[in-house]
Amino acid sequence: LAKTTQPISMDSYEGQEVNITCSHNNIATNDYITWYQQFPSQGPRFIIQGYKTKVTNEVASLFIPADRKSSTLSLPRVSLSDTAVYYCLVVTTSGTYKYIFGTGTRLKVLA
Amino acid sequence: NAGVTQTPKFRVLKTGQSMTLLCAQDMNHEYMYWYRQDPGMGLRLIHYSVGEGTTAKGEVPDGYNVSRLKKQNFLLGLESAAPSQTSVYFCASSYSIGTGEEYYGYTFGSGTRLTVV
Numbered sequence: 526l527a528k529t530t531q532p533i534s535m536d537s538y539e540g541q542e543v544n545i546t547c548s549h550n551n552i553a554t555n556d557y558i559t560w561y562q563q564f565p566s567q568g569p570r571f572i573i574q575g576y577k578t579k580v581t582n583e584v585a586s587l588f589i590p591a592d593r594k595s596s597t598l599s600l601p602r603v604s605l606s607d608t609a610v611y612y613c614l615v616v617t618t619s620g621t622y623k624y625i626f627g628t629g630t631r632l633k634v635l636a
Numbered sequence: 637n638a639g640v641t642q643t644p645k646f647r648v649l650k651t652g653q654s655m656t657l658l659c660a661q662d663m664n665h666e667y668m669y670w671y672r673q674d675p676g677m678g679l680r681l682i683h684y685s686v687g688e689g690t691t692a693k694g695e696v697p698d699g700y701n702v703s704r705l706k707k708q709n710f711l712l713g714l715e716s717a718a719p720s721q722t723s724v725y726f727c728a729s730s731y732s733i734g735t736g737e738e739y740y741g742y743t744f745g746s747g748t749r750l751t752v753v
Binding site: 561566568569570571629 | 640669671677678679680681695726728741742743744745746747
Protein backbone atom coordinates (compact mmCIF):
# COMPACT_ATOMS: atom_id res chain seq x y z
CA LEU A 526 0.00 0.00 0.00
CA ALA A 527 1.33 3.41 -0.91
CA LYS A 528 1.88 5.52 2.20
CA THR A 529 0.71 9.12 2.02
CA THR A 530 1.98 12.17 3.86
CA GLN A 531 0.00 15.39 4.26
CA PRO A 532 0.30 18.50 6.42
CA ILE A 533 -1.51 18.11 9.73
CA SER A 534 -3.31 21.43 9.53
CA MET A 535 -3.75 24.58 7.47
CA ASP A 536 -5.49 27.91 7.97
CA SER A 537 -6.92 30.08 5.23
CA TYR A 538 -9.21 33.04 4.80
CA GLU A 539 -12.51 33.14 3.00
CA GLY A 540 -12.19 33.76 -0.72
CA GLN A 541 -8.65 32.43 -0.98
CA GLU A 542 -7.51 29.45 -2.99
CA VAL A 543 -6.26 26.58 -0.85
CA ASN A 544 -3.77 24.00 -2.03
CA ILE A 545 -3.16 20.84 0.00
CA THR A 546 -0.28 18.67 -1.10
CA CYS A 547 0.03 14.97 -0.50
CA SER A 548 3.18 12.95 -1.09
CA HIS A 549 3.02 9.31 -2.14
CA ASN A 550 6.53 8.35 -3.12
CA ASN A 551 5.91 4.64 -3.65
CA ILE A 552 2.79 4.92 -5.77
CA ALA A 553 2.43 2.05 -8.24
CA THR A 554 1.55 2.13 -11.92
CA ASN A 555 -2.02 0.93 -11.34
CA ASP A 556 -2.76 3.27 -8.44
CA TYR A 557 -5.21 6.16 -8.48
CA ILE A 558 -5.22 9.16 -6.16
CA THR A 559 -8.42 10.08 -4.38
CA TRP A 560 -9.38 12.79 -1.92
CA TYR A 561 -12.07 12.85 0.73
CA GLN A 562 -13.62 15.59 2.86
CA GLN A 563 -14.94 15.02 6.37
CA PHE A 564 -17.06 17.41 8.40
CA PRO A 565 -17.44 16.95 12.17
CA SER A 566 -19.85 14.16 13.12
CA GLN A 567 -20.15 12.98 9.51
CA GLY A 568 -18.61 10.25 7.41
CA PRO A 569 -15.99 11.21 4.83
CA ARG A 570 -17.26 12.30 1.44
CA PHE A 571 -15.50 11.51 -1.84
CA ILE A 572 -14.32 14.71 -3.56
CA ILE A 573 -12.16 13.85 -6.54
CA GLN A 574 -9.89 11.24 -8.05
CA GLY A 575 -7.21 11.25 -10.70
CA TYR A 576 -4.44 9.28 -12.33
CA LYS A 577 -2.24 11.93 -13.92
CA THR A 578 -2.13 15.59 -15.04
CA LYS A 579 -5.20 17.53 -13.97
CA VAL A 580 -8.76 16.71 -13.05
CA THR A 581 -11.44 19.27 -12.28
CA ASN A 582 -14.98 18.95 -11.02
CA GLU A 583 -17.51 21.30 -9.47
CA VAL A 584 -15.85 21.09 -6.07
CA ALA A 585 -12.08 20.99 -6.61
CA SER A 586 -9.14 20.43 -8.91
CA LEU A 587 -6.50 17.77 -8.58
CA PHE A 588 -3.01 18.31 -9.98
CA ILE A 589 -0.71 15.35 -10.45
CA PRO A 590 2.84 15.81 -11.83
CA ALA A 591 4.33 13.44 -14.34
CA ASP A 592 6.24 11.38 -11.74
CA ARG A 593 3.00 10.96 -9.71
CA LYS A 594 4.93 11.03 -6.42
CA SER A 595 2.74 13.81 -5.12
CA SER A 596 -0.62 15.41 -5.79
CA THR A 597 -2.22 18.71 -4.91
CA LEU A 598 -5.86 19.27 -4.08
CA SER A 599 -6.92 22.79 -4.97
CA LEU A 600 -10.04 24.36 -3.49
CA PRO A 601 -10.94 27.63 -5.24
CA ARG A 602 -12.27 30.55 -3.22
CA VAL A 603 -12.92 28.71 0.02
CA SER A 604 -15.75 29.63 2.35
CA LEU A 605 -16.31 28.94 6.05
CA SER A 606 -18.24 25.81 5.09
CA ASP A 607 -15.07 24.29 3.63
CA THR A 608 -13.64 23.92 7.13
CA ALA A 609 -13.10 20.18 7.35
CA VAL A 610 -10.51 17.43 7.37
CA TYR A 611 -9.19 16.42 3.95
CA TYR A 612 -7.76 12.95 3.35
CA CYS A 613 -5.53 11.85 0.53
CA LEU A 614 -5.79 8.18 -0.35
CA VAL A 615 -3.96 6.06 -2.90
CA VAL A 616 -6.20 3.39 -4.38
CA THR A 617 -4.86 0.35 -6.16
CA THR A 618 -6.83 -1.23 -8.97
CA SER A 619 -5.62 -4.74 -8.30
CA GLY A 620 -4.70 -7.00 -5.44
CA THR A 621 -5.28 -5.22 -2.15
CA TYR A 622 -8.74 -3.86 -1.46
CA LYS A 623 -8.24 -2.38 1.98
CA TYR A 624 -7.65 1.33 1.93
CA ILE A 625 -5.92 3.01 4.80
CA PHE A 626 -6.76 6.57 5.72
CA GLY A 627 -4.08 8.71 7.31
CA THR A 628 -4.82 11.47 9.80
CA GLY A 629 -5.64 13.94 7.03
CA THR A 630 -5.20 17.71 6.84
CA ARG A 631 -7.38 19.82 9.10
CA LEU A 632 -8.34 22.94 7.13
CA LYS A 633 -9.71 25.88 9.04
CA VAL A 634 -11.21 28.72 7.02
CA LEU A 635 -11.28 32.04 8.82
CA ALA A 636 -13.62 34.97 8.19
CA ASN B 637 -31.79 6.52 -2.75
CA ALA B 638 -30.62 6.10 0.85
CA GLY B 639 -26.97 5.18 0.10
CA VAL B 640 -25.37 3.68 3.21
CA THR B 641 -27.48 3.44 6.35
CA GLN B 642 -26.06 2.63 9.77
CA THR B 643 -28.05 1.60 12.80
CA PRO B 644 -28.08 2.51 15.59
CA LYS B 645 -26.74 6.08 15.55
CA PHE B 646 -25.85 6.10 19.24
CA ARG B 647 -25.35 3.41 21.83
CA VAL B 648 -24.02 3.13 25.36
CA LEU B 649 -22.82 -0.29 26.49
CA LYS B 650 -21.52 -1.62 29.75
CA THR B 651 -18.19 -3.42 29.76
CA GLY B 652 -18.69 -7.04 28.78
CA GLN B 653 -21.96 -6.53 26.94
CA SER B 654 -22.35 -7.49 23.32
CA MET B 655 -23.95 -5.72 20.40
CA THR B 656 -24.22 -5.72 16.63
CA LEU B 657 -23.94 -2.70 14.37
CA LEU B 658 -25.83 -2.93 11.11
CA CYS B 659 -24.78 -1.42 7.81
CA ALA B 660 -27.07 -1.52 4.80
CA GLN B 661 -26.41 -0.19 1.30
CA ASP B 662 -28.78 0.05 -1.65
CA MET B 663 -26.26 0.76 -4.41
CA ASN B 664 -25.47 -2.86 -5.28
CA HIS B 665 -21.86 -2.33 -4.21
CA GLU B 666 -19.63 -5.38 -4.00
CA TYR B 667 -17.24 -4.06 -1.38
CA MET B 668 -18.09 -3.03 2.16
CA TYR B 669 -15.91 -1.81 5.03
CA TRP B 670 -16.01 -1.03 8.72
CA TYR B 671 -13.80 1.75 10.12
CA ARG B 672 -13.42 3.26 13.55
CA GLN B 673 -12.45 6.83 14.25
CA ASP B 674 -11.15 8.03 17.57
CA PRO B 675 -10.98 11.71 18.59
CA GLY B 676 -8.47 13.69 16.54
CA MET B 677 -7.45 10.66 14.54
CA GLY B 678 -8.01 9.35 11.08
CA LEU B 679 -10.03 6.28 10.21
CA ARG B 680 -8.71 2.81 10.96
CA LEU B 681 -9.96 -0.18 9.04
CA ILE B 682 -11.45 -2.95 11.19
CA HIS B 683 -12.75 -5.50 8.69
CA TYR B 684 -13.83 -5.47 5.08
CA SER B 685 -15.68 -7.64 2.58
CA VAL B 686 -15.19 -8.02 -1.16
CA GLY B 687 -18.42 -9.91 -1.71
CA GLU B 688 -21.31 -11.77 -0.17
CA GLY B 689 -20.07 -14.48 2.17
CA THR B 690 -16.48 -13.20 2.32
CA THR B 691 -14.75 -11.11 4.98
CA ALA B 692 -11.18 -10.14 5.78
CA LYS B 693 -9.25 -8.43 8.56
CA GLY B 694 -8.11 -4.84 8.41
CA GLU B 695 -5.71 -2.90 10.61
CA VAL B 696 -7.47 -3.30 13.97
CA PRO B 697 -9.67 -6.43 13.89
CA ASP B 698 -9.18 -7.67 17.46
CA GLY B 699 -12.36 -7.70 19.55
CA TYR B 700 -14.65 -7.50 16.51
CA ASN B 701 -16.36 -9.97 14.22
CA VAL B 702 -18.21 -9.37 10.98
CA SER B 703 -20.61 -11.14 8.68
CA ARG B 704 -21.81 -10.52 5.12
CA LEU B 705 -24.66 -12.95 4.63
CA LYS B 706 -26.42 -10.69 2.14
CA LYS B 707 -24.75 -8.45 -0.41
CA GLN B 708 -26.47 -5.34 0.89
CA ASN B 709 -25.71 -5.87 4.58
CA PHE B 710 -22.49 -5.88 6.57
CA LEU B 711 -22.72 -6.55 10.30
CA LEU B 712 -20.09 -5.62 12.90
CA GLY B 713 -20.24 -7.47 16.20
CA LEU B 714 -18.67 -6.78 19.56
CA GLU B 715 -18.84 -9.94 21.66
CA SER B 716 -17.56 -8.47 24.90
CA ALA B 717 -17.31 -4.69 24.78
CA ALA B 718 -14.35 -2.91 26.36
CA PRO B 719 -13.84 0.81 27.11
CA SER B 720 -11.10 0.84 24.45
CA GLN B 721 -13.83 0.23 21.88
CA THR B 722 -15.43 3.57 22.61
CA SER B 723 -15.33 5.22 19.21
CA VAL B 724 -17.30 6.37 16.20
CA TYR B 725 -17.83 3.54 13.75
CA PHE B 726 -18.26 4.19 10.05
CA CYS B 727 -19.41 1.78 7.42
CA ALA B 728 -18.57 2.34 3.76
CA SER B 729 -19.20 0.63 0.47
CA SER B 730 -17.79 0.83 -3.04
CA TYR B 731 -17.96 -0.73 -6.48
CA SER B 732 -15.61 -3.54 -7.27
CA ILE B 733 -12.20 -2.45 -8.36
CA GLY B 734 -10.81 -3.22 -11.74
CA THR B 735 -9.26 -1.68 -14.76
CA GLY B 736 -10.85 1.10 -16.73
CA GLU B 737 -12.68 4.21 -15.63
CA GLU B 738 -14.70 2.81 -12.79
CA TYR B 739 -15.47 5.05 -9.87
CA TYR B 740 -13.22 4.13 -6.95
CA GLY B 741 -14.75 6.27 -4.29
CA TYR B 742 -16.32 5.06 -1.10
CA THR B 743 -19.79 6.02 0.08
CA PHE B 744 -19.83 6.35 3.84
CA GLY B 745 -22.65 6.10 6.32
CA SER B 746 -23.25 8.77 8.94
CA GLY B 747 -21.63 6.77 11.72
CA THR B 748 -22.50 5.08 15.00
CA ARG B 749 -21.24 6.71 18.17
CA LEU B 750 -20.52 3.96 20.70
CA THR B 751 -19.59 4.53 24.32
CA VAL B 752 -18.49 1.65 26.53
CA VAL B 753 -18.59 2.38 30.26
